[in-house]
Amino acid sequence: MAEAARVGQKSKNSFARARLVFPDGTSRVTVDRDPVPFYVERGMGSYLFDVDGRRFLDLGGNFTTLIHGHAFAPVVEALTRQLQRGSCFANPTESEIELAALLCGRIPRVDRVRFVNSGTEAVLFAIKAARAFTGRSKIAKLEGAYHGACDWAEVSLAATPENWGDPTAPLSTPYYRGMPTSVLNEVVVLRFNDVEGVHRLLSLDAHRLAAVLLDPMPSRGGLIAPKPEFIAAVQEIAGKNGILVIADEVLNLRQGFRGASARYGLVPDLLTMGKIIGGGLPIGAVGGREDVMKVFDASAGPPLLPQGGTFSANPLSMTAGLAAMRHLDHAAFAHLETLGNILRDGIGRAISTRHVPLCVTGAASLFRIHPMTHIPSDYREAYPAPGAAALMKQLSRFFAENGIILPHAAAASISTPMTRSDAEFIIDVFAGFLDSHQEMLDAIEASR
Template sequence: MLVHPKDEMRQLAARNKSRILFHRAKAVFPDGTTRVTVERDPFPIYIQGGEGAHLLDVDGNRFLDLNNNFTTLIHGHAFAPVCDAVSKLLHSGTCFANPTEHEIALAELLTARIPAMERVRFVNSGTEAVMFAIKAARAFTGRHAIARIEGAYHGAYDWAEVGQNLVPGAEGWEPSAVAAPAYRGAPPSLAEEVHLLRFNDVNGLDERLGASRDRIACIVIDPMPSRAGLMHPEPTFIEALCKIARKYGILIISDEVLNLRQSYAGASARYGLTPDLITAGKIIGGGFPIGAIGGREEVMRVFGADHAKPLLPQGGTFSANPVSMVAGRVAMEAMTQEAFNRLEEMGDRLRSGLKAIIARYDADFSVTGAASLFRIHPKRRAPIEFRDAYQGACEAAVMRGLSSHFLEMGILLPMGAAACLSTAMVDSDIDLILEAFDAFLALEVRS
């Protein structure tokens, strides 16, 4: 879908203050931003504030937010119970070298809800959580290599990054992808220590894991890989993964930094995955920085220092800081089973509505996701693995056009990432999303 030059000029004028701020930012940041995930078309939208399901930018434009800081804000913006609790806490201090009762309260909540979390440690981000989970698996097994799913995102730890940016070759995909470091200058040895698996590929599991079974400490898996396509895990794949991992003494790490929002007990419980370790973040911080590593008590003992130096020392100046602990506890307490049920009902209605619109236009689109998450693909068949979800240049251009169209209708739809709902949303918000998608496909058909 092409944007008319007059429409483009009008869009730029409506975001003039954002344009000016981006000009300032380029003088102090390497590319004008501090996160590679910040979208720009041609510059970022700078935010003045948020309330509930909506954002207000510096130019006064109001948007329905389907990003929610990459699925973090499950209650939307400025959730009153969190704001009140944090405001009260600030008068007694923000961080200490000593522990506080607040970290115990959040840990008690998480271990009571999530079957895989018998014990837990807090860190400051999802990246840290995955990093320390991998280290814990190494410390427990004495092995150094890992396995992970093609195309999935697990943060910025060197080993976790390998295989997240695969692209097909000139003749298409290789049957088994060759692992490669994610950035220039990374040690080439990383490729020898990371083994790539294809999501939902039952037949390839035993072959790939068995060949290096004495070297692999863990399998890192997002039960519904978000950046890789937000695909449903096949029950046979989950069953085979658990069986083969147990056979070879390989630990399973369920990365639920994003997908913990799939149910009251998380994503692994939803899909029948039985991990040894689980990572969490985003929604458990109530809008503040957080990460958590949980798991079987036996495995989590690698962090313990009851009698001697721990097998795996883990610290962090802001780990378990009171602000994140209090905000997280309050946010999670509000996520009752009823709250999860309501989000799922809205998500089901939205995904069903999107699919019905696609069918009505007989369009080359599909929808994936579950619970409060969804993703639209410029593919006639819904992907079942990363290779299916990979977008070529033409498909990526279509999705940029979709995001631009949504923006014109007052909706922030993330490009190349999972979109999400929040408890602050109402039925009319779902109606607006469906209306925007219907209008987009109508324009596609005419063009």
Template sequence: MLVQATHKLRHAPARNKSKHLFHRGKAVFPDGTTRATVDKEPFPIYAQRGEGAYLFDVDGNRFLDVNNNFTTLIHGHGFAPVSEAVVDLLRTGTCFANPTEHEIALAELLTARIPAMERVRFVNSGTEAVMFAIKAARAYTGRPGIARIEGAYHGAYDWAEAGQGISPGEAGWEPAPVATPTYRGTPPSVAEEVHLLRFNDVEGLERSLSAVSDRVACILIDPMPSRAGLIHPEPAFIEALSAAARKYGILILADEVLNLRQGYAGASARYGLKPDLITAGKIIGGGFPIGAIGGREEVMRVFGTEGAKPVLPQGGTFSANPVSMVAGRAAMEAMTQGAFDRLEEMGDRLRAGLGASIARYDAPFSVTGAASLFRIHPKRVAPIEFRDAYMNGAEVSLARRMSHHFLDRGILLPFAAAACLSTAMVDADIDFILSAFDAFLDAENQSGRESAQ
């Protein structure tokens, strides 16, 4: 048996305090919580504290955390170098109207590692980073529109989210993807300036861009679209996208807010993409709010001044605040090449083990991901684009059963999103995940046999 003594199996842990807190939350929040991404099946798990690879809830339950606040906590919870750096800083002040040396230190670290980040600006979230990167592309090219990948998630800026949630049968799905506003009341003009591309669709790429090339400022692309399926980019698609961008004078904007954790130099470098602009967030803040816009020095000049006025003004009361800068630097300094290599080794072993279980049971599942990221799909064939990854009703039910099974066994597995490893994990944690998945497939197999009798 793969599970060690520290990972005792359990079923349906009590969550009475979480249930009570959700009841309180519904009296003050429109949806009971303040984030749409919080799983409420049937109510959220309220965290009390984190320790290394584990999260402890208010009811005293202990969970192996492979959510890590949606891939942010690359070192897990309570990472000592970050905690110590922040505690020292809190005594001297947390934010100023003036710049500090801390922002220079983190910027020097990032620009030294990430080839596409010749210059950088700090903001407070991934959404804000993508928003200002799009604005920078517009300011540099003088064009209003953007192209983006169907189904990918890039935060809550109107133009970045248009077309991300289309479902089969809805307007904008067939025959080719057409951007539609994400929420009611969005100005129609937003969708008119957003042009959707299908990921890994080499043939359709040129056709889609050629018709609107004179209006498109940038191609917004997550090198491995997470929300759209955590899908591996085909080399031919990366080459075709790069060629089309050069041909039409369109900037490439790589959103690595999530996928920067794929390696020491990030995801674009891993897959041969050479963006003009790049966004980062999550892991670069050490668990504190952060976002960053980087890019070629020539393009980043739009944030500078021409005379007394910047071409693109960008401020933010908490941008480059010392807490996020110091925490981010401590977290990133600990992410050496060796630390990334170890995470990748664990990720490779996990994905291979999941695949072996799927093959052993001939189960209707597949696995995508790379480095420290993985996603289990309730589909026999691993998706290569968003349309392949989209789940029908039966697949949603199967994925829900899997998520609940993991939860009952003491593992926080995000539903229909990227799961991730942290440097706080050890080999026994990988075994624990594999054992839980194997037990789930065995239970599903037995249930199927009983239903057939």
């Protein structure tokens, strides 16, 4: 379909203006553009409306943040009330205690919390906290796993077959030109679900490692389920060697009432949160074991780890987060789980009845479609061949043309206002894509 049908004239006009003030016309590398992004006029419930008057069912949810959809009434009401009382203060407000109490009450191992303004900051402070607690500097992380924009967490985020090295000894690869070698040297790279690698690589550096940073189901790494023996190996080697386990749940906290670690049997020492806990406003949080979180304690003099932040724990993020999280009760999670299962099953059936080289991964309210027959077990297996990557781009484009936002090369997410008929619509559009792209799918199959 011609580009004119994908992006309306008003969006094109806006993008032309934006190109005069932003290096590439946008303010985030993660903005989907094809090659022009569409500009949003407003969001309501499960839907986004663009400036050209088109409506989309939103499976992006601002990168999985909007678990209740757009303009969720309890959040709007709470924010309106708070805005009339001021937006930020240098003193604490009671709203921060309430949100912290909710998180400590719900999420296992979160005895204490500190709020920051983004998931990136949460990961940054979790790494620093692990360093301050252990007195060690190195961290281990998973190849291909995204944890925001903090240097150490970006190592090997975009590793490629050309630079990722031997499967038994993944190399630390830079994410941007000029990334300090000292940063690369501080990071041990592991492969997801590689039990033997965890034993060998963590043991090699055991007394220099402050933490293993681990997203239980890395979205950019493939949104692949962790093997129980992998989780057990991380836990065992870390525990034996005084290495802290940091569970990054900035994205995957949405997997259940008690989060993702609880779902997969991971018992972290520190846990990072963000996205859903802010109800649509910027937020991040580090939580964890009481003794580890003591590194932030400034009550008896300078703490082991000073942490501040002009907007940390601002009452707008706190009240929006509290309203959103209070409505995320067991019934809300059960609804998301049921709908997620219907979607993944329906997509899986559309694939298997047509014998096409695709598969679907994910859990709870998340899913991701891969251009390969077998469910990958890690980032390397999930890495698409060039032809397959083009197919996935076509898939997102086809969805957009049919009124659905499907994030490209990232997790798609559903929200509480979505219904069974939304799920059926998504499955129908997916089946329509398969039926209209047989040639491309055959080419992928032939190239395997």
